[in-house]
Amino acid sequence: MEVNEIKIKNILVEHGKILFDSPKSSVNFTGIAKADILLNDLSDYPHAFVLACVMDRQIKAEKAWIIPFKFSEKVGGFSMEILKQLTPKQVYQLMSQPEPLHRFVDKMSILFHSAIQKINKDYGDDASRIWSDKPSSAEVVYRFLEFDGVGPKIATMAANILARDFKIPFTDYYSIDISADVHIRRVFYRLGLCSQNATVEQVIYKARTLYPEFPGLMDLPCWEIGRKWCKPQNPLCGDCYMNDVCPTFLTK
Numbered sequence: 001m002e003v004n005e006i007k008i009k010n011i012l013v014e015h016g017k018i019l020f021d022s023p024k025s026s027v028n029f030t031g032i033a034k035a036d037i038l039l040n041d042l043s044d045y046p047h048a049f050v051l052a053c054v055m056d057r058q059i060k061a062e063k064a065w066i067i068p069f070k071f072s073e074k075v076g077g078f079s080m081e082i083l084k085q086l087t088p089k090q091v092y093q094l095m096s097q098p099e100p101l102h103r104f105v106d107k108m109s110i111l112f113h114s115a116i117q118k119i120n121k122d123y124g125d126d127a128s129r130i131w132s133d134k135p136s137s138a139e140v141v142y143r144f145l146e147f148d149g150v151g152p153k154i155a156t157m158a159a160n161i162l163a164r165d166f167k168i169p170f171t172d173y174y175s176i177d178i179s180a181d182v183h184i185r186r187v188f189y190r191l192g193l194c195s196q197n198a199t200v201e202q203v204i205y206k207a208r209t210l211y212p213e214f215p216g217l218m219d220l221p222c223w224e225i226g227r228k229w230c231k232p233q234n235p236l237c238g239d240c241y242m243n244d245v246c247p248t249f250l251t252k
Contacts, residue, residue, distance in 0.1 A: 035069035183226025
């Protein structure tokens with residue numbers, strides 16, 4: 001690694017460790033208090049977290065994560081006893097009426113129903129069994145990948161949230177990759193870590209190269225940088241804590 005690349009990695013890892021080691025607190029998934037209470041309740045409603053992860057694709061995260069709460073309002077609760085009785089047709093109706101809860105109602109209603117049935121069949125109605133046996137990070141990612149429609153990005157995101165925010169213990173963190181969304185790809189490019197047209201896979205492997213012990217540790221710092229300062233247009237470089245080592249800022 002080049003000297004400046006090492007400096008960039010050290011700053012991102014340092015901020016990642018601060019976030020990872022911070023005391024457990026309620027995660028602000030949606031900005032709606034009742035919805036966030038449901039999503040944070042891994043004791044009684046761990047399936048709400050899992051189902052929200054399954055829904056988190058091709059729409060804004062906040063809209064995806066509020067779907068379990070919207071369902072709970074419509075059916076009068078969110079217990080697995082209620083959910084596992086729903087037919088595919090009923091899930092579709094709940095997902096589509098009176099307002100669509102997702103951009104792709106047809107597909108996502110099928111995935112929502114499938115995830116409920118998998119939690120019922122494979123985990124005895126207790127989704128916390130996905131992570132409660134102190135598994136390896138690879139095992140947790142694999143278990144999420146077994147849900148229909150879940151790819152590596154969502155699976156590693158879920159594992160990262162469980163480890164970082166919910167303080168769920170794993171035996172290691174090697175397999176928790178960075179979730180290379182548009183913000184993170186932009187930040188990696190502007191920091192000189194990847195080319196402008198780098199693929200998701202290239203960003204993931206670059207993060208593995210930088211910090212193989214826990215590549216996903218850099219996920220939230222990069223995401224926050226992208227959301228707060230490193231904007232697509234008119235970036236607020238002067239406010240960003242990376243500006244001392246950012247080649248894009250230094251060459252302006």
